[in-house]
Each structure stands twice: as C-alpha cells, then as structure tokens.
Amino acid sequence: MFDELRDLYQEVIFDHNRNPRNFRVIENADRKVEGFNPLCGDRLTLFLQMDGDRITDASFQGSGCAISTASVSLMTEIVKGKTEQEAEELFKKFHEMTTGKDEQINLEAVGKLAVLAGVREYPARVKCATLAWHTLDAALKNEQKSISTE
C-alpha cells in the first residue's frame, strides 16, 4: 500500500518526524520567530543563535504534520554553521525545488533536503514544507511578525 506516496513520504521523512532533530528551546536566542499555518494547524517556533553573520545553533518547538516537522528538522540540521547568505541561498533553492519553478532541479545543491523534492507533486502540501524556510527567512531578516505560508 501507499507505493505512490514513496516519493513524498520517504523513510527520511518518517525518521525526522518520529525523532525530530534540534527539537528544543534555545534560551536567550538571538532570533526567535513563529511560523503558523492556521488553516492546517502546522505551528513552529524557530530559535537561532548567531555569531556575527554565522548561524551557530538552530532549534525549534511546535507541532504539525509529518512534512512540516521533517522539513524544519532537516532545516535546523543543514543551516548550522552556515552564514546568513548561504542559508538564504539554500532557501531560494529549496523554494524552487518545492514549487517547481525550475524544471531541472539541481538536487545536489540542496543535499539532504532533496528528500522533500516530491512535495511539488502535492500542491496542497507545499506550504507544509516551506513553512520552516519562510520562518527562517524572517528570522534572518530579524522580522518580528508571525509567518504563514497560507
């Protein structure tokens, strides 16, 4: 059963959903932004610790569907140690990958995030995958308002 969903619900997704990485609070975080999709119920709080323009630590709290949880978990792993600019670059590539603007997706450029490439075939779920990244974008730009991808 569910064979055709294999390209969306890959084992890595299940793994990150069951055991989300960096699922904790950062006390006195440099950046703290909320992401919330009220229509579907995904919500997260993203914490970032910065050293100059470099992200030294990233974590999150919140709850949501498997896609959104896996996406934020993978994101916090991959952005640690990156500069703001590098993180923004990844955001752009992730956005292109999931919204299908680029016919030829360069999966190598996004590394482990490639597991979420399948979401572009499920337009109703794209916002679940991108919520984490839009929230990161707001955090990096030091915006205070709550973010939504709906």
Add this chain to the structure above:
Amino acid sequence: QKPQAVIDSIVHLYSHDYANVHRGVHTLSVRSTDRFEGARTKVKDFINAASEKEIIFVRGATEAINLVAQSYGKSNIKAGDEILITAMEHHSNIVPWQIFCQQTGAVLKVAPINLQGELIYDEFEKLLSDKTRLVSVVHMSNALGTINPVKKMIAAAHAKGIPVLLDGAQAIPHMTVDMQDLDCDFYAFSGHKLYAPTGIGVLYGKQALLEAMPPYQGGGDMIRKVTFAETEYNVLPYRFEAGTPAIAEVVGLGVAIDYLNTIGMDKIAAYEADLLDYATEKARQIKGLRIIGEAKQKGAILSFVLDKIHPHDIGTMLDSLGIAVRAGHHCAMPVMDFFKVPATARASFAMYNTKEEIDVLMNGIESLIEVFG
C-alpha cells in the same frame, strides 16, 4: 460526483430553455421562468413550508445567515441585546454575528458543549435571557455529526418570545426536515451538500417575519417601481432576490430534490445510520484512533484523530487509496480548540457509500498507522 439528472437538467436548460427570468414576454423567458419557479415549489414542498413566499434563493447557507443578520438583525436587535449560538457552530454561523455585534454593539453568547460534542442543554437554557433577541444554532454539526435537540430548543426559545434560526446545511441531505414540525423561524441550507450545484442555497423564513424585514441587496427584480424620488420594493420572495438569479443552479437544485424524493429521506437516514454504526464499531477497534464527536444523536460523520499522526498526513495517505476525507478544522476552529486538536480527519458518509468502502477506509487507517510507526 453530481447525479446525472442534475447535470443533464443544467445542460438541457442552457441548450433549450434558457433566457433571463421574470422579465421577458417571449417563449424562452416563459419556459425559463416556469423551470425556475417550479424549482421554488419543489423546495417549498421538500421542507414543507407554507408558501413559496417563504423560500428565498441565495448563494448558500452562509449568505442566508448573513441576510438574516443584516436584514432581520438590523431592524430587531440593538446594542446590549444578545444573540445566542453554540460552541459547535460552523464559521458561517459565528462570523456574521461577530460582524453584526461589532456594527451594532449587540452581544454574542455561546452555549457550551461537552466532551461528547453534545450541547449542554441546561447551560443553553440558562443563556436564554430577557436580552436574547435571536437564537441561531446548527441542526447537525458538520465537524462532529451532533444532531441538536432543536425542537426542544425552539420550544424553550419561543416560550420567551425569542425567534430561532437553524443552520441546516449538514442536516438537510441526511434527514427529513419539516418547517411545520420544527416551527423554526428561519432555516438556512446550501445546494451543494444536497447533490445540487454549488452557488445556490435557500433561506426559509416565516412569512410574517420576512414581510417585516428590510431588503438585503438592492437592484433589479426586488423592486416594484423605481424613480429617483422613491422606490417601491417587490413582494415576497422577490424582495430578497436582487439581480439575475442563478437560474441553472436553481433548476439543478429542484432536480436534485426530485432525485432524493424518489429514494426518500427517511430511507436515506436509516441507511446512513447503519453505515455510521458499522464504521464506528470498526473505528473503536483501532488502537490509537480517537473519535471526536460521540453524541448520542448523531449524523453519519466520523471525525477522528490518530496518535502522533497529523490529519493532513492521514488525508494525503487516504487520498492515495482513492478515499477523500476532509482534513483540517472544517470551518469550525472553536470546535478544534475545544477538543485541543489542531485538526481532525473527517469521513462523511452518504447514501452512495457502502460497507465495503468503509472496510477500505479502516484498512487504510490501520496500514498508515503501521507505516508511521
């Protein structure tokens, strides 16, 4: 998808009988008007209203409620007055009242529900105060399936001189709905749940109430005479039907009602009750599944959550098996908040579903629990 007869009636209208209604003297206009007004009579008979004057065509239950809020409300409900709804309402029976209260200074009161998703009747009764000017409640909850004891509620409200509006969008496709028997003052429903087209619905109102209400929208058809000095409004029901109506949609609604009448609403209700029992029995055996909404009086709706699996994931996975459930807040966010869930997955059964399909649903749920394990 929609019954073939409904689809055919729309195609037929647009191919052979189409013209604007009420306005023309030519053959096609007469044919079109006959079909349109014929459908109004079908609706009147379907809900056992006293007269066609009490059947107003609107876009759906949502517009019907907005119409009552703005027209009946503005002329009868003032600052400090109260409007009573329940905690299980659909947004369409919450937001129009919130907007109205903001505009007028009236106060919105909410009767509570219990963990089975039932109205706490005693608390409802206590909230019928001498300031209450309208009770507006759902007949059958779309999120929980709960059927409210509306006759009892209407009797209690009427004893205090308070009129009652029922939101019948979920109820009307699944049970016999009789305006004389219920004695409600307003009844709102949509065509789309009734196997009819979207974009059409009905507001039923007791004639005496409608006669006293000011127009909702101005324009053609709802007038008798227009001059720049003054304008005279039309009689019921046209006074509340401004502009060219959704003619084909109305015709489609009439045909959908014909279709249901050939089966019989009581038969449908009994069949669906059986489906609900079967599905509930199976659902109760699935470990990790929690049913949301277990009222003793319930329509054929099974709203549920799974441990640690978000309704959106449930929805996507069941979709891959060819099963369409609604996953989300069902336009009833306060209900979700009450049960402390972000959303539920909802299987809504209808007369075309079978026990075999329920088996596929339950097997699918069990499999996806395993896969997420």
